[in-house]
Amino acid sequence: MHTVGFDKHDHAACVGGGLRAAEETCAKQGLRLTKGRRRVLEILLQEHRAMGAYDILSILAEEGYASQPPVVYRALDFLVGNGFVHKIQKLNAYVACAHPGDSHTPVFLICRGCEAVAETAATLKTTLGEAAKKVGFTIETTIVEAEGLCPVCTQTNAAGAPA
Ligand SMILES: [Zn+2]
Ligand SMILES: [Zn+2]
Ligand SMILES: [Zn+2]
Numbered sequence: 001m002h003t004v005g006f007d008k009h010d011h012a013a014c015v016g017g018g019l020r021a022a023e024e025t026c027a028k029q030g031l032r033l034t035k036g037r038r039r040v041l042e043i044l045l046q047e048h049r050a051m052g053a054y055d056i057l058s059i060l061a062e063e064g065y066a067s068q069p070p071v072v073y074r075a076l077d078f079l080v081g082n083g084f085v086h087k088i089q090k091l092n093a094y095v096a097c098a099h100p101g102d103s104h105t106p107v108f109l110i111c112r113g114c115e116a117v118a119e120t121a122a123t124l125k126t127t128l129g130e131a132a133k134k135v136g137f138t139i140e141t142t143i144v145e146a147e148g149l150c151p152v153c154t155q156t157n158a159a160g161a162p163a
Helices: 011-029 035-046 053-062 069-081 124-134 151-160
Strands: 085-088 093-096 106-111 117-121 144-148
Touching: 011 035, 035 053, 035 069, 035 085, 035 093, 053 069, 053 093, 069 085, 069 093, 085 106
Parallel strands: 106 144
Antiparallel strands: 085 093, 106 117
């Protein structure tokens, strides 16, 4: 069993939806979603968890796809550059976007217990934008990474704590 985000949801639809959104965007913008790029996205969609490039590489190698790191990095560059995947700096890892197709400021909730990652779109952008404007700063990208405990790990923690 693996964690599928922090909410119970139809995960098959979640993976299928993510792939479809990427396919549609690529078709619309004339981008090439090659088999390798698509597979990397699919691997990330299957886990609501940040994965390092080498985790992805070992899965691809097992499947007989690319076994060269540059291939994976190029696929990840493409996926990140087009907003299908986000990079979590804190973990130096990647996670599939939970809101593909929307322009949004991703906010990541990272569990320090099990490394599950949930993405939530926050309304932080306006507040932050206003604060930045006051000091004459132009924001180009914002990525918020919050660390804490997911519901499962919070419970485990509480159960293990002395009464
Ligand atoms: Zn899911
Ligand atoms: Zn996103
Ligand atoms: Zn957790």
